[in-house]
Amino acid sequence: MESTNNLEKFQTIIDADTKIEPKDWMPEDYRKHLIRQISQHAHSEVIGMQPEGNWITRAPSLRAKLILLAKIQDEAGHGLYLYSACETLGISREELIDQLHTGKAKYSSIFNYPAVTWADIGAIGWLVDGAAIVNQISLQRTSYGPYSRAMIRICKEESFHQRQGYEIMGKLALGTPEQKEMAQDALNRWWWPSLMMFGPHDSDSPHSGKAMTWRIKRESNDVLRQRFIDKTVQQAEVIGLKIPDDKLKWNEAKGVYEHGEINWEEFNQVINGNGPLNKIRLANHISAHENGAWVREAANAYAAKQKKEVLVA
């Protein structure tokens, strides 16, 4: 039973902005919410390797290839940091992967869009990572210690991700007419899905209430989305690209950009499995997992033999 005493003590720790640690008492709902959020975050990092991985072998220069590889590797690393954070809540990585494969756990819908041209690698770094960073910076102050520590490490490492994407876009925008067109096209396709990454409007966000009280989430979807828009518009101007939103307008009084309405119908369709690549991304993950089964079995068997030998000796 969750006694009121425990609950009060828990909320006191939260309200004092002290971190909750794995062995501390926590409400079951807090644990569940964290597992859902952190695992979704971890899966997003891992599935997010696919659209970019699509271009590793085709990166147009050795420099670009090295950077892209290092970036994708970081994403694998960030997936691992987050899986570890999640595991401190009493769930194994095997279970987490299983939840991904059965569709019980989600990942960010943005990765169900295809990386069609090289400019998409620029757009993903600039916009998708840019949006993710806004969210992640906010999450560094999340109330669960292991999650917060993972976020701090991730933010530190990700600072180059957005820059490399923006650099690609800048080079293309200043390149040949074909390159510039490629860049604008990528911006056109990735802009709205990037805004959707922040989730539904605050008024329609089902999980936000408790997440804010428990300080898992520190700022609302709309606040974070607005922050992203405000900083990105200027960056687009600098490289001469146009944000694909006719309603985008600076509001002097509020000091923010007003923007057009997001296509929530598309958002819901992609979340519900009808995005361009939902099935393929998941099938790729499942097939890698299955193809690796004999390797993991072998490694476990080998380790068991080693242990036996130690005992005999």
Added chain:
Amino acid sequence: MTKQEALFSYTLRLGDNALILGHRLSEWSSKGPLLEEDIAMTNMALDLIGRADAMLKYAAQVEGKGRTEDDLAYKRGERQFLCNLIVQLPNGDFGYTIARQLIMSAFDLCLYEELVKSKDETIAAISAKAVKEVKYHLKFATDWTLRLGDGTEESHQRIQKSFNDIWMYTGELFEMNEVDAILIKEGIAVDLNSLKARWKKIMTEVLLEATLTVPADAYMQTGSRKGVHTENLGYILAEMQYLQRAYPDAKW
């Protein structure tokens, strides 16, 4: 053949081997048996492509025709590449990739430990860096060979088959031509024959410890020294060079 031409060809050979092997390893992204191994595989790819970058930069400098390392990587055709056949082969399963990595890392260790003493300062410097990287790659490949060889019945059979299948591509690693002859005389290149015993010793030790059989040296495939490659190389280049070929005026 002048000394300069020989040096150009030699650095291309070293650079191309690193580039194409790195390319193959990079294909493991999102496909590893454990997420940790994904990172390990791409880490090796980064080391190799980094080495290719340095080696091709030097090749371009030696050639002295104003080409860059990217020109050499992205604008040469199949017949101009000088990498060994073994690095071009498709990855196969994880065990096959590990078998190739063991063979190549052991070979690279033997090679670069000698090239550290090369009279060519650039080659010596790149080699010094390569030795450190390759030692790690060899350790990685060795440990996985042990796990797979001495793991389950299935893994044992799989990796034994991989070594058996790939063995016919190992002879070519030690082939030499006029390029080697010229550069050995100059104290720049190493006599590949002198590496063979040590390479074989490393391979034998690892395979035996992994409860595997060292395949017999039977017929060996050949061709890369003359630019006659596997069919796979064309596809690798078609992918790798696509943007540079499709937009010849563009800078990236």
Added chain:
Amino acid sequence: MSTKDSQGQLWEVFIQANPGIPHKHAGSVHATDKEMALQNARDLYTRRSEGTSIWVVLSAAIVASAPEDSGMLFDPSNDKPYRHPTFYVMPEGAKNI
């Protein structure tokens, strides 16, 4: 960890960032054996030259204090200020002490 977990065991990673300073907890990795744990830790936690030395230890081998014992374990030292140099009053003018 369930027995069907094929992701290997969980290991905690400690990294020494520079010679002479203590190893600090960096995070964890999965691995089936100690060599793999060390290599995975190297690849995951020292990609940006963060380390000069790595320790890995099976997570299951760590004994941790329980949060509910923290009062018993740590509070008793709160009333022993005489263990700190600032507790002592030094005569004015005394040097090097």
